[in-house]
Amino acid sequence: MAGKGKGAKAAAKKRLEAQKLLADNRQARHQYEILDTLETGIELLGTEVKAIRAGKANLRDGFCLIRQGQLQLHNVHIAGHEQASRYFNHEPLRVRRLLAHRREIDKLRGQLDTKGLTLIPLNIHLKGSWIKLTIGLGKGRKLHDKRQEERRKQDQKDLRSALKRL
Template identity: 75%
Template sequence: MAKGGGKKSAAAARAAANRLLADNRLARHQYDILETLETGIELVGTEVKSIRAGQANLRDGFCLIRNGELQLHNVHISPHTHASGYFNHDPLRVRRLLAHRREIDKLRGQLDQKGLTLIPLNLHLQGSWIKLTLGLGKGRKLHDKRAAEKDKQIKKETRAALSRY
């Protein structure tokens, strides 16, 4: 038996405890992300089970600040399959995000600028807690998207060329 066998299982447990649950890949294409913020999210039990099963869709989501609270809108979390209809949650309900007052005030000041918006980037586990990463983004125009795609392609080709030598 090899030494350090227990360390592999501990590393695997840490990786499983910090895994990605849902990702909004389209957001990074449509927006220039200027700043990110990790927040908690207020969920009910069936939502937690559905998210852990990978049943969350962040694609059309956005965040607003109402009554001094961060709110997550238009994020679809599918109803849990093993729960009855009475105990299940509404898939598109508005969810409260948990952040410090100072962070919310800073975001409010930045959102007052023209063209900036808060978008959900990913849902991930941090220990046993489900966290949401928000991005403060500025919408890209079509020519910006093309330029970004071209730069990405050039970087990919140079990496491939360097790996051959």
């Protein structure tokens, strides 16, 4: 019986590690209304993988484009790996190819034709041993929309705290 408990705990711990969040674009959910999300793979170099696992990725100014039928990730800064020499290190702001099925790319292309929509990287996470990027199809928020969203969140927070006091 004691063996089952250890195995269950180890399996739960392994699952948690398998879904580890490596980088998050918190600003994106504030500036954009996310309509749809898609999990894609990223074509990375070895030093980029090591740098991302060390938490050296910045998604804040990133965006995605569809060029020549391929999804591309632009303006995402992945710092150089400290242990690698300058010769073997990668370029921090290079354009990276995203890996998605043709049907998914075509669906996104159709949705992007709608005025005001853009593709934004939301987070980089581990799925098993693979590094995945979640991108979101977003519509830019106006200033009054941002204020309204802040007010709604504050009201929900106040309501939860009032319910806790009861």
